[in-house]
Amino acid sequence: MSKTTKWLLAVAGVLIIIFSLQFNLQADDEKEEKHPEVDFTQSCMECHKEVTPDIVRDWEKSKHGVMNFGCYMCHGDGQVEFYRKPSTETCLSCHTGEPVDARKGGNLQCFSCHNGHSLKFHQ
Amino acid sequence: MGLTRREFIKTSAAAAAAASLGTSLIPGAASQLFADSTKWHKSVCRFCGTGCGVMVGERDGKVVAVKGDNLNTINKGHLCVKGFYLHKIVYSDTRLKHPMIKKDGKFQRVSWDEALNFVAERFNSIRKQYGPDALAFYGSGQAETEETYMANKLYKGCIGTNNMEGNPRLCMASAVGGYLTSLGLDEPVGTYDDIEQAEFFMLIGSNTAECHPILFERIIRRKHQNPNVKILIIDPRKTPTDQITDLHLFPKPGYDLAILHAMARIIIKEGYADEQFIKENVVFKDNKKDLTFEEYKQFLEKYTPEYAANDSGVPAEDIVAAARMFGRAKTAMSMWTMGINQRTRGVWANNLITNLHLLTGKIGKPGCDSFSLTGQPNACGGVREGGGLCHLLPAHRSVKNPKHREEVAKVWDVPVSNIQPKPGKHTIAMFEALNKGEIKGIFILCTNPAQSLPNAAKYRKGLEEQFVVVSESFFPTATTKYADVVLPAAFWTEKEGVYGCTERRSQYMPKIVEPLGEARWDAFILRDLAIRMGFKKEFEKYKTAEDIWNEYISLTKGKDMDLSGATYRRLKKVRGLRWPVPSEDHPGTYKRYVQGDPLFDELPREKKKGRWIYFYGKPEGKAVVWARPDKGPEEPTDEDYPFALTTGRVLEHWHTATMTGAVPELNRAVPKAYVEIHPEDAKRLKISNKDQVVIETRRGSLKIEARVIDRPEPGTLFVPWHWEEWMINNLTIDAFDPGSKEPEYKVCAARIKKA
Structure with a gap:
């Protein structure tokens, strides 16, 4: 094995370790994004009114708040399914006839323009 | 149930997740549900009586998603939180998949043949020994019209008992009584289209925001677009509906009749009554006799705002303000549900709401109606129109009417003597008769009376002691505990049929997937049971849902709720049709009793005498303003129960x-x-x-x-x-x-x- 080959293998090894570490870190980040253990004797809202009052207030003033479309509609039940960042697909189940076709905007999603809780158009 | 609440939630959650694996609304997977591989089918929501259109996404023989039908004018693509999750319910872990018979206290899986033969033998044995009235049927406003039709024929036409009821007795019967006594015929004059034309809404005994969210959304939109639109709520409780209210009266529960009379009194005294409309289209009655307008005014004298305030606990000035809101608005729409209907004077409460519309002439015009909201998806279509109660026959017919019995017996191909002229036992009487052993066998379809009956514990005795058959899509329920036989019923999307919603609109639902397990369509469960009971000639002809529907709509021909033009062929294409729809080229009817209603249009000129509205269900086409006494609840509060x-x-x-x-x-x-x-x-x-x-x-x-x-x-x-x-x-x-x-x-x- 030539010196060059050894050198290249060493560099490749280091890169693999770095990528692996990065992957693990990403995986850890994803783990951290998981919803904490849930007390199923209370609703999402009961807890979130205390821990994220600003978000709840934004939601309450929104059209979803007026209709009482709760946290679970976009974020899941928190146990079987939890979506930290809800998808456009969820929106499309109700907003079937909206004037903007998000799919035409490349990777544009509903929440690219609409604030997630106030639903205000922010771009 | 054998499961704790927490275990149950976990189990059903896991099942739902498994069932939707790969098809749930996963973030970033924007192409999964809305991809070309998902086929979308037009259908109707399974929950309340609003009748929202839904599109059901199906892939590889499975229901994978639901979205609002933006072509359906009821909900224009929007869904409430319940409809949004319909697809998850189809594959719930609690679905009943096999027939079971209780043997030695435990349910054991059996074949369909064994289950149906067993039920047929027991029912025939009871019938032979104790007579037809020892059998009963308890159905549902969630059953399809075709399903209720089959039960009606089996019980009233073949077994020969009118002991046939359904849970709409518990939610809509007072609205039926109200419409019949005030206007002459059941179901509303107008439609949801009036929402977008109304200047004033009176929401009474209705938590519209939570119980009819899509209609609430339409009212919100109407108010936002027209700030002059006013909303009055009369309800003992503050609810999310209050977000849009201009005035809320909070009567003590059960004490709103005096308020409605007081509003009528103020409306007349302050000149908001439409004297011409009253003269041409209204008569007055109390519980015993006809009244003149003057006598009615005298009756109302008792109902000063102060009297009503003292009775209800609502400030007198608020009652005056409410009356003026109603009186001053050019158009007015009242909506109500169980807060009015589920009362010992529910019919009277219905009458008094309609009184306000009749006194002001705010009925029959765009933006005006006395409009009862329905709680179940087919209470109107299947049970009220289909005749699924103990005193009714299909198409707004009555068992008491000999002509009606003859008409129905002819179509059913049964001797007219089979149909008893006396109404059977209404729901509470039916379950009391089970307790007493007068009814010895009951078929319960698509409903859960062990939990939903009032004073429910009292009626468990009969369910425990008598022979109980439950046809259900879910297991266990509070009622299946008491069943001797449970039959797995096909669920929404697993069967085709028609639902008729609040606004007289009948909508077709397709069969999209095969039933889970061995589940079968209720109409065919009833057909096959009937054949085993000896009614082969009467039932073997029904091969498809369309066979049943066609026979049913033939019975509606010429009736006020004519559905002759609502054939399957047509219903499959359109987003429902609002009766009367007498022919396949008829567009359906927006308003009854006025021009555009085929029954009004066909009336001879000499009968109408130039009138623009004619309540053809009443003598001389005149609706009734009722002078009903005010009455509180059956069980008022007292020192012991305050x-x-x-x-x-x-x-x-x-x-x-x-x-x-x-x-x-x-x-x-x-x-x-x-x-x-x-x-x-x-x-x-x-x-x-x-x-x-x-x-x-x-x-x-x-x-x-x-x-x-x-x-x-x-x-x-x-x-x-x-x-x-x-x-x-x-x-x-x-x-x-x-x-x-x-x-x-x-x-x-x-x-x-x-x-």
């Missing part, structure tokens, strides 16, 4: 939660029952938020969590009724309206203490 207990729904759950309880998200949103108590009452009784408390009535007690909140007025308690674990119907009263036989779920006397 609170008024009222029950209702939450947005996220529906009825006994056999469906919504299978959706993890909806369980998550409202995981348990609670009692709402006003902070003043809570402070006095030293009850804190989330304390365990005990509610007691003369019928039972319930330990439950307290929610200290200013939604109910002081002196009122509210409990949502969806959970078997916290079964508030053990406490509700089974007193019922003498006219409609609908029980007074909405009011009884209670007390509460810290547990």
